Amino acid sequence: MTSPLNIERRGAILEVTIDRPKANAIDAATSRIMGDTFAAFRDDPELRVAILTAAGDKFFCPGWDLKAAAAGESPDSDYGVGGFGGLQELPGLNKPVIAAVNGLAFGGGFEIMISADIIIAAEHATFALPEINSGTLADAATIKLPRRIPYHVAMEMLFTGRRFDAKEAKHWGIVNEVVPAAELMPRAREIAGQLAEGPPLVFAAIKETVRETSHLPIQQAFDLVTKRRLKTVDKLYSSEDQLEGARAFAEKRKPVWRGR
Numbered sequence: 001m002t003s004p005l006n007i008e009r010r011g012a013i014l015e016v017t018i019d020r021p022k023a024n025a026i027d028a029a030t031s032r033i034m035g036d037t038f039a040a041f042r043d044d045p046e047l048r049v050a051i052l053t054a055a056g057d058k059f060f061c062p063g064w065d066l067k068a069a070a071a072g073e074s075p076d077s078d079y080g081v082g083g084f085g086g087l088q089e090l091p092g093l094n095k096p097v098i099a100a101v102n103g104l105a106f107g108g109g110f111e112i113m114i115s116a117d118i119i120i121a122a123e124h125a126t127f128a129l130p131e132i133n134s135g136t137l138a139d140a141a142t143i144k145l146p147r148r149i150p151y152h153v154a155m156e157m158l159f160t161g162r163r164f165d166a167k168e169a170k171h172w173g174i175v176n177e178v179v180p181a182a183e184l185m186p187r188a189r190e191i192a193g194q195l196a197e198g199p200p201l202v203f204a205a206i207k208e209t210v211r212e213t214s215h216l217p218i219q220q221a222f223d224l225v226t227k228r229r230l231k232t233v234d235k236l237y238s239s240e241d242q243l244e245g246a247r248a249f250a251e252k253r254k255p256v257w258r259g260r
Helices: 030-042 064-069 108-112 131-134 139-148 151-160 166-171 179-198 202-214 218-226 231-237 240-250
Strands: 007-011 013-018 047-052 059-061 096-101 105-107 118-122 127-128 175-181
Touching: 007 030, 013 179, 047 059, 047 151, 047 240, 059 096, 059 108, 096 179, 105 166, 105 231, 108 139, 118 166, 118 179, 127 151, 127 166, 139 151, 151 218, 175 179, 202 231, 202 240, 231 240
Parallel strands: 013 047, 047 096, 059 105, 096 118, 105 127, 118 175
Antiparallel strands: 007 013
16 A cells, blocks of 8 residues: 655655645545654654655645545544644654645645644645535634634634635745745755754754743743743753853854754
8 A cells, every 4th residue: 555655864854745646635544644754753863853745736735535534534533643634733742843835735734734833835835724614623723823813814714714825824924935836845955954953952942832831821931941840941951952052152163962
């Protein structure tokens, strides 16, 4: 059986490409494979950054495979350790993930995309949350989107399911950059290369701090960090890398990050 993912290691960078013709839709089996793939990325000390993209130039991902649904697959199927698409609910994923959106990103595909930390979109990419038209809930987008863009804009997108283009996605801050299609992967790899050379313990502390404090009052959030109650923050403040950063600055040289 052909794998629905193409996986390539490029040094410290993992590239994961969804490849399920014709549209790169995701069924439960594919989701479980994606979850296992990103869990392995999380747990591999040699890997520092991941890029998620898709095969072809038309579809990033339209979301749930409705053919699988028509065959009886339930919306509450076992989607694996990371939830639908492997990223949305994966615990402890404290490494940067870049989404390189090469085409249409609808429904669950949109939700997987916004689970990444940095999003680069091709100029022809289009977006929508059309679940309203099939009588179901865009659950992850309903939770996340009103917290990230203006409430009324998010609600209009959720209520209408309308399509919008990459220019509008950039306007609302849903994506970081919009580039010509030919520049999509080179740009994603450029950013990944920059991050791969960065301090992994700091990246881990950033991701855990954001994740664990987003719902807290400011003072409680500060207490978690300054009192070293977050595992990644405590590890960072006790690390060789913390000292290396200070020494490199004092010695006017580039730091050598060892992740310890």
